[in-house]
Amino acid sequence: MIQxxxxxxxxxxxxxxxxxxxxIPLTEKSGASWLKTANKAFRTQAEESGFGTESGPKTLLxxxxxGQLEALLLRTGQTLALTDFARAAETLRKTLSAVALSALSxxxxxxxxERLSAEELVTACTGWALGCYRYDRYKRQEEKDTPKLLWxxxxxxxxxxxxxxxIALLRNLVNTPANVLGxxxxxxxxxxxxxxxxxxxxxxxxxxxxxxxxPLIHAVGDSSPRRPRLIDLTxxxxxxxxxxxxGKGVCFDTGGLDIKPSQYMRLMKKDMGGAAHALAxxxxxxxxxxxxxxxxxxxxxxxxxxxxxxxPGDILSSRKGLTVENTNTDAEGRxxxxxxxxxxxxxxxxxxxxxxxxTGSARAALGPDIPAMFxxxxxxxxxxxxxxxxxxxxxxxxPLWAPYKKVMDSPIxxxxxxxxxxxxxxxxxxxxxxxxxxxPSWVHxxxxxxxxxxxxxRPVGGCDxxxxxxxxxxxxxxx
Numbered sequence: 001m002i003q004x005x006x007x008x009x010x011x012x013x014x015x016x017x018x019x020x021x022x023x024i025p026l027t028e029k030s031g032a033s034w035l036k037t038a039n040k041a042f043r044t045q046a047e048e049s050g051f052g053t054e055s056g057p058k059t060l061l062x063x064x065x066x067g068q069l070e071a072l073l074l075r076t077g078q079t080l081a082l083t084d085f086a087r088a089a090e091t092l093r094k095t096l097s098a099v100a101l102s103a104l105s106x107x108x109x110x111x112x113x114e115r116l117s118a119e120e121l122v123t124a125c126t127g128w129a130l131g132c133y134r135y136d137r138y139k140r141q142e143e144k145d146t147p148k149l150l151w152x153x154x155x156x157x158x159x160x161x162x163x164x165x166x167i168a169l170l171r172n173l174v175n176t177p178a179n180v181l182g183x184x185x186x187x188x189x190x191x192x193x194x195x196x197x198x199x200x201x202x203x204x205x206x207x208x209x210x211x212x213x214x215p216l217i218h219a220v221g222d223s224s225p226r227r228p229r230l231i232d233l234t235x236x237x238x239x240x241x242x243x244x245x246x247g248k249g250v251c252f253d254t255g256g257l258d259i260k261p262s263q264y265m266r267l268m269k270k271d272m273g274g275a276a277h278a279l280a281x282x283x284x285x286x287x288x289x290x291x292x293x294x295x296x297x298x299x300x301x302x303x304x305x306x307x308x309x310x311x312p313g314d315i316l317s318s319r320k321g322l323t324v325e326n327t328n329t330d331a332e333g334r335x336x337x338x339x340x341x342x343x344x345x346x347x348x349x350x351x352x353x354x355x356x357x358x359t360g361s362a363r364a365a366l367g368p369d370i371p372a373m374f375x376x377x378x379x380x381x382x383x384x385x386x387x388x389x390x391x392x393x394x395x396x397x398x399p400l401w402a403p404y405k406k407v408m409d410s411p412i413x414x415x416x417x418x419x420x421x422x423x424x425x426x427x428x429x430x431x432x433x434x435x436x437x438x439x440p441s442w443v444h445x446x447x448x449x450x451x452x453x454x455x456x457x458r459p460v461g462g463c464d465x466x467x468x469x470x471x472x473x474x475x476x477x478x479x
Contacts, residue, residue, distance in 0.1 A: 024074065072091070130167065138177075167280065186275060240291045249301065256303050281470055310326060314326045331418035
């Protein structure tokens, strides 16, 4: 079953089929030139559809005199975006029959391929693959091939496969129902990733978590028969800069004794979306061979309701030695991350990045598509913000507002885990910062990890938010 997370049908071909159809990506400028030289039938189809106008279609199937598909026009911006080729793949998948899809192959027209940069070719192929992605493991339906793209000449296939495979893994993990994916299966996924990369090592802390000084992870996960654990994966040359990724791995969140209303519990299979991001990003780093000493930490638990569940009002100890008054059992993600952050910072890494589906207030502030980003390092935050906008994977920096720390004060412990007042996305980030040892450069990403509406390359379901931006930061910093 774990292997299924990694097996996604390839949308690429190395050899064209008998009929292969050119894809013609056109900017406003190149579109005008194309119209001047196109044959009359194609020009008429483009003009009558409104292709190239602001309100016109962004993709257009061009038919020959016999009614057969001859080409696909694709409208793009001045720089190719991931969504451009995702939209092309989705259009073909929805429009063409199963017979046509199995008989045709598609290719970027030679003339247009020449004007695309090496990175744009990677973007085109990655977007195409994401436009073909579907999670239909549990749905009986007619088998239908995905549109197949002929690898454009000069494309960095290794980089494309690293991106596509890791993003698909993330989405598969988030989409998998909680009765199939628990802490044990998350561990097996990490073991599979380690096995893919000979220089990777993995260690699991599962038994005697209190004796091994992970009391917050134990407190949250002890309510479930699916035992809590800390996944600790390392890879790379110890002489390279130390980079640590942390992902919140709550495989299902009932809210604990402060139980969630049913409408909010419905999607809590995705509460391990932070872990999915951390594992996927770690895999991307290993696949592309970035020169870092990588560590991936995933506290994996299920927040269940039982006789052993932790209670509102309990005083909990932590790996750092700080005590926490538990004011809300549904604020469990920050508890398990706290122990992981302390462990991570003990070895003084150059950079720590954590991912977590942490707060509803981050969604209220920024909506589902834009993760809230916090950092104690202005230079890192500025670089990450700029890169996120450049590559179309936006993040928005929010303040680590020190005066709000007093909101987290407890009369009987060092701090509380939930204030219950507006601003929880900031309070939770300040809570996490309290558990760092020393002052390592640190980034916290509060992600949603879910696509609600469906967009080109982002079908309804689990999705990556901030993953490519974080990779871009790491590659720029260490590559």
